[in-house]
Amino acid sequence: MNGKAETAGPRERLLLAAERLLYSRGGSVGVSALLEEASVARRSLYEHFGGKDGLVAAVLRRTADEDLAWYECALGDGDSPRGRLLTLFDRLDELVSDAGFRGCRYLAIDLAFADRDHPAHAETDAYRRRIRALLVRELEALGHARPEHAAEQLHLLLEGTLVMGATQNHQHPARVARDLAAIVLDG
């Protein structure tokens, strides 16, 4: 699938394999499955990441960059600030309609590791702050009267869309959320 996975070093192959399997099988996926998927020796995992926990945290740190870049791209360009945020929900509709969509990776990891001080939680917290900052930035560009408040509204619509998409993705929750988002932007 990804040619780089074949030629890259064991660290990179592990990150790619874990990014895939953690999403499709959840946080309970075993170390042996990750090693097999990555074609990496057992020892290499512990050399590079210290253990499964470190690998999970490293995957989230990487996907956070990827996902933030996706959101930046999904905002579109050339549109008005208002149109940019509405376009985001159009992209979300495509995202959650995909048969392979399984919900928000960060929420799933938070729920999978009940231990409060698992290193993954720091990564999910940081991710959500970045999402929030992105929304605030766009709302300020829009000249919204209450950017922080509206960002919380949009964030709630965002998370709600991902949950609804994961549990009943045939109903196009992103379109529902888009209608409400439009109201938020005008409020």
Place this chain on the structure above:
Amino acid sequence: MNGKAETAGPRERLLLAAERLLYSRGGSVGVSALLEEASVARRSLYEHFGGKDGLVAAVLRRTADEDLAWYECALGDGDSPRGRLLTLFDRLDELVSDAGFRGCRYLAIDLAFADRDHPAHAETDAYRRRIRALLVRELEALGHARPEHAAEQLHLLLEGTLVMGATQNHQHPARVARDLAAIVLDG
């Protein structure tokens, strides 16, 4: 804590213990932990529920009744149909503000058991249909022009509130959702 738990039979004690531990520790909680919490012999679990999977499904079937009853109660009484639905979000604010709130039980179970044909998924599906039906019923009582559509909007706001409450419950997401719900009711 609950006096009934001491005197009730092993089946009832198991259901109560599993309802607690599945929520606080997640679906990965072990059978031994459940047995210890319930003070029940190992064999009794398999006699009554056939296995861990059956116990999980039975717990969800019970909590679905409890949670639906909670929603019916949270709608309040005597108010107008519009006031009833808004009151629901006031009750949600109290729910997610509790320090022990850990998000939606049904979503957590869905994510914990990636296996598509795990019996728990049928229970979570049924639960969501009942929630949806409750919302449609209230919207019809309200005389809403598009009860099905508005129910999907409210459902999305509901799920979004639970997710935001689980990950950042200091921000009162239910109040944010309530403002949007009010707009949905008038749309």
Place this chain on the structure above:
DNA sequence: TAGCATATAGACCGATCGATCTACTGGCAA
């Protein structure tokens, strides 16, 4: 009182978990 159903207590099973270990291999640099 005898017998049966329903509990408990806990040993035990094979499988799998995350993690550590030794032994070996290939390539690169001193």
Place this chain on the structure above:
DNA sequence: TTGCCAGTAGATCGATCGGTCTATATGCTA
């Protein structure tokens, strides 16, 4: 050429997993 180092392969560790088993105790009923 020698030595080092990152990598592979895989045995092995103790712990825990869900599930089955035997043995025993208790209480109701015929």
